[in-house]
Amino acid sequence: MSELRKDPVAGTWVVVGYKGSKSSSVGMCPFCPGNENLTPPPIREFKDQNGMWLIRCIPALDPIFKVEAKEDKHAEGLYDKMGNVGAHEIIVENRSHTKTLSSFTEKELTLLIDMYIDRIVDLKKDIRFRYIQIFKNHGELAGSYIYHPHSHILATHIMPQKIESELNSSKTHYMQKERCLFCDIINQEMRVNKRIVTISSNFVAICPFASRFPFEVWIFPRFHNSKFEDLRDAGQLKDEFVSVMHDIMKRIEPLANAYTIIIHTSPNITKGNFHEDDVSIEDYFHWHVEILPRDFRSSKYKMEDQFYVVSLTPEEAASALKAQKI
Secondary structure: OOEEEEOOOOOOEEEEOOOOOOOOOOOOOOOOOOOHHHOOOOOEEEEOOOOOEEEEEEEOOOOOOEOOOOOOOEEEOOEEEEEOEEEEEEEEOOOOOOOOHHHOOHHHHHHHHHHHHHHHHHHOOOOOOOEEEEEEEEOHHHOOOOOOOEEEEEEEOOOOHHHHHHHHHHHHHHHHHOOOHHHHHHHHHHHHOOOEEEEOOOEEEEOOOOOOOOOOEEEEEOOOOOOHHHHHHOOHHHHHHHHHHHHHHHHHOOOOOEEEEEEEOOOOHHHOOOOHHHOOHHHHOOOEEEEEEEOHHHHHHOOOOOOEEEOOOHHHHHHHHHHOOO
16 A cells, blocks of 8 residues: 655655556557557547547556545654545547657647646646646656657645745745746846747747756746646637647757656645735746756756655565665
């Protein structure tokens, strides 16, 4: 039974005892058309006029976080632990096994963005979930071992460390200057024009000043908004975002065989605990998309995992290590 344990030194939560298994259908892609029996029934599908699915959202076969799990937060001495309550879904992005985002049509990319938005909106209805995290790993260096284009959705009752850090930094900046940190970054980058890759009427893509990976790109709306899912009813604005995203992927993919894409959107503020000091998270947080190319060096020295997930519990590991004959 997997569970969440808090590191009292770093303050981070770790999933321990996760025994995820790989598909037993050797040589068969579980996401390809015709192999739907290898996956659970879909949560959501977008279909064409002939009833053929174009994009699917399915429950993860071996979820890291589980809807049916109990929170059950309790202490073990000075340590804190709790159940891994949440949700883990997979989006099968396309019927084609070999397509990458740069070769998607803009219509196909729009369907993917629509599915992302659909799942964020739906999962935020569950007030247990503090954050809905959507990420895509492409290529083995990014940790993906199924080539078929797909994304992950994690709904969790704990905040990913990177998002919590962004929230703290952006709130501090707002309290000091009464301005959004991300808006200030966008304005400076547009003023100096050294790191802008693509710009449109309402969006800008930059290589961040302190990039962690070669060819790292962040896409921002040029207007202030905290929720990615607000693109749902935005019409031409969503089309413009898709066009910028498509443009960036066409530039990145020839230079990077592997990458991670993470959508940074507002936490589930229906929880009611993000309005301290009379400041709303909607005032100081700014949604954006981070595209993080991988190479051998960056994969070796720095991963961008939002949660550590380990198969062995520390008790099992300690027992195995003590049993070693030396």
